Amino acid sequence: MTAKTLYDKLVDSHTVTELPDGDLLVYVDFHIMNEYTSPQAFSGLAEKGLDVWRPEAHLAVVDHVNGTSRQGGPDPESRLLISNLEKNCHTHEIAFYGLGDPRQGIEHVVVPEQGLVAPGMLIACGDSHTTTYGAFGALGFGIGTSEVEHVLASQTLRYKRLKPMRISVNGQVAPGATAKDIIMHVIRVVGAGGANGYAVEFAGDAIVALDMSGRMTVCNMAVELGARAALIAADEVTTAACSGHAGSVFAGSDIEVWGSDAGADFDRDISIDAAEIVPLVSWGTSPDQSLPVDGYVPVLEDMQTPAAEQSLLRALDYMGLQPGQKLEGIPIDSAFIGSCTNSRIEDLRSAAQVLRGRRVADGVKAIIVPGSALTRVLAEAEGLDVIFKSAGFEWRPESGCSMCLAMNDDVALDGERVASSTNRNFEGRQGRGARTHLMSPAMVAASAVAGHIVDVREYHTAKGDNHA
Amino acid sequence: MPEQVTGQMAAFPQPNVDTDVIMPKRFLKTITRRGLADGTFADLRFDEQGNALPDFVLSKADFRNASVLVVGSNFGCGSSREHAVWGLRQLGIQAIIGTDFGGIFYDNARKNGLVLPIVSKAIQSELLALASKPDVNALVDIANKTIAVDGSSFEFEMDPATRQALLDERDETLDTLALSAQIRAYEQDHFKNLKVKVAR
Numbered sequence A: 001m002t003a004k005t006l007y008d009k010l011v012d013s014h015t016v017t018e019l020p021d022g023d024l025l026v027y028v029d030f031h032i033m034n035e036y037t038s039p040q041a042f043s044g045l046a047e048k049g050l051d052v053w054r055p056e057a058h059l060a061v062v063d064h065v066n067g068t069s070r071q072g073g074p075d076p077e078s079r080l081l082i083s084n085l086e087k088n089c090h091t092h093e094i095a096f097y098g099l100g101d102p103r104q105g106i107e108h109v110v111v112p113e114q115g116l117v118a119p120g121m122l123i124a125c126g127d128s129h130t131t132t133y134g135a136f137g138a139l140g141f142g143i144g145t146s147e148v149e150h151v152l153a154s155q156t157l158r159y160k161r162l163k164p165m166r167i168s169v170n171g172q173v174a175p176g177a178t179a180k181d182i183i184m185h186v187i188r189v190v191g192a193g194g195a196n197g198y199a200v201e202f203a204g205d206a207i208v209a210l211d212m213s214g215r216m217t218v219c220n221m222a223v224e225l226g227a228r229a230a231l232i233a234a235d236e237v238t239t240a241a242c243s244g245h246a247g248s249v250f251a252g253s254d255i256e257v258w259g260s261d262a263g264a265d266f267d268r269d270i271s272i273d274a275a276e277i278v279p280l281v282s283w284g285t286s287p288d289q290s291l292p293v294d295g296y297v298p299v300l301e302d303m304q305t306p307a308a309e310q311s312l313l314r315a316l317d318y319m320g321l322q323p324g325q326k327l328e329g330i331p332i333d334s335a336f337i338g339s340c341t342n343s344r345i346e347d348l349r350s351a352a353q354v355l356r357g358r359r360v361a362d363g364v365k366a367i368i369v370p371g372s373a374l375t376r377v378l379a380e381a382e383g384l385d386v387i388f389k390s391a392g393f394e395w396r397p398e399s400g401c402s403m404c405l406a407m408n409d410d411v412a413l414d415g416e417r418v419a420s421s422t423n424r425n426f427e428g429r430q431g432r433g434a435r436t437h438l439m440s441p442a443m444v445a446a447s448a449v450a451g452h453i454v455d456v457r458e459y460h461t462a463k464g465d466n467h468a
Numbered sequence B: 001m002p003e004q005v006t007g008q009m010a011a012f013p014q015p016n017v018d019t020d021v022i023m024p025k026r027f028l029k030t031i032t033r034r035g036l037a038d039g040t041f042a043d044l045r046f047d048e049q050g051n052a053l054p055d056f057v058l059s060k061a062d063f064r065n066a067s068v069l070v071v072g073s074n075f076g077c078g079s080s081r082e083h084a085v086w087g088l089r090q091l092g093i094q095a096i097i098g099t100d101f102g103g104i105f106y107d108n109a110r111k112n113g114l115v116l117p118i119v120s121k122a123i124q125s126e127l128l129a130l131a132s133k134p135d136v137n138a139l140v141d142i143a144n145k146t147i148a149v150d151g152s153s154f155e156f157e158m159d160p161a162t163r164q165a166l167l168d169e170r171d172e173t174l175d176t177l178a179l180s181a182q183i184r185a186y187e188q189d190h191f192k193n194l195k196v197k198v199a200r
């Protein structure tokens, strides 16, 4: 038998049939929906007079448009999106975790929390960060609304096999560097779009050493490489994370199956030295435009082509930065900790560690939005909310995407500079003209305290420990 | 869909144009697919007061009617929002020629008859140069996978399933449901290993 990659095992085990045009028809074990990429899929079903194939294989959550300082949507359009989803789920008998439900939260935080992901599964969702589930040795990928309709009606998708790529991160990361810094570094090396057409498997001791939350951060942001799928082989960490959920889909037996066979072939095999990975911060408007926090904004002479010069100038103009400017010390207006990349309990703990006994600098608006209602309850039980509030962070009573995409109450203003634990620094992502600097939650916390971009390693001293 | 699309070209060489830029989030709060033309590239086309921003290529008189864009690498990266493709179609865009595209965007395009020919870097540069001149038309031949401009012909790539889907304009959902028996048979076997039941 030839050696297979984890990716091929996942695709093969879900292939219903090969279609005459070369696409595969793959079976979707589980499908998640949100309020804004699903409405037209449900109307598609209605227009064609179709039913949902298997209602119990779907979950709908409200997360993108809802406010997090209060319940409900900020405007009539948002409220319509929410009530429309609830109605559609009711009609088709689909699980709906709406506002006020104790299980509500950001889709990719809720699903693992509910035990709904396990190695060997195929999971689809109308959201690009569905790659998150690769952390469990499951194949998760984002789909468009037409495909949401397709999976609702048939429990399958038409699928093109991707090329397998392996990215090995070998050795140990530098002190102070987190999973967020690993993936930001990888994106910097491979490039935004560097993995277009590929399914990326992350390997190497720096990856294996991560807990499940860190693995999710890595797989989550792999979509910023263009990877349509991101995977990490299942191991004891996976088993531990999957076990112990009431109603878990995890069967537990065949964990060792869900990794690549020794000698499996990859179309690209990239090796990265973990020792080079330090805390990073993005300076531009594409997730690959980031640098070590003690670095300097690139200068025109660093650019290889006129097109690269153009895009550097455009990014710097948007970001209000100068070529060669030192990153540390750039003043920030606000700090945001949240999003499906970094709003799990582990992320909150790492931010709290920095904030214990410290205060947010004057003039900085600082917000923490836990990834789910359950995460919030857990954090409050640990007393983290007290640490955040005494530091001057706003601790939000509701959960959702919030300022990650600013499709709700939380919109950064034109020119506002945000230290952000999110995944995308695109132009306008956090609001028209808003300037996003991506970094780890601990870096956001440290920068909030300093009032400017700062190296978190200076904050990993014992300073605040006796103030808690 | 006809085997060919033809229209005036415009060049938009910026790399990594993401779907947030193609369709800003304020236009996503809709339960229909309609009314998205104005939202398309809105922050590049208009200032906050709604005045046209003259620098954007599709704002220029010479390119206002362009329907074939030649773009930079990694166009359509980012979010899964199909609204980006609906909007481009409603703005009259028929084809977007580039070296590589965001994966979900690429699949969304196929579902909506938006043609995305993939060309080499060398051809991309030639086409960008041609598209920078006003009133240059391109004929994108899906059946033969060629682009004709000014008497020259350029080859492009397109996977067979996407090409077939564009040519046939089938309803893929209904097509798949014709295979229901096969899906049921697969489930029978598959459920021995895993059956997901989400608590309501």
Ligand code: SF4
Pocket: A063, A064, A106, A107, A108, A127, A129, A338, A339, A340, A341, A400, A401, A404, A405, A423
């Ligand atoms: S938190 Fe951000 S990236 Fe994640 S699902 Fe919400 S909007 Fe998308």
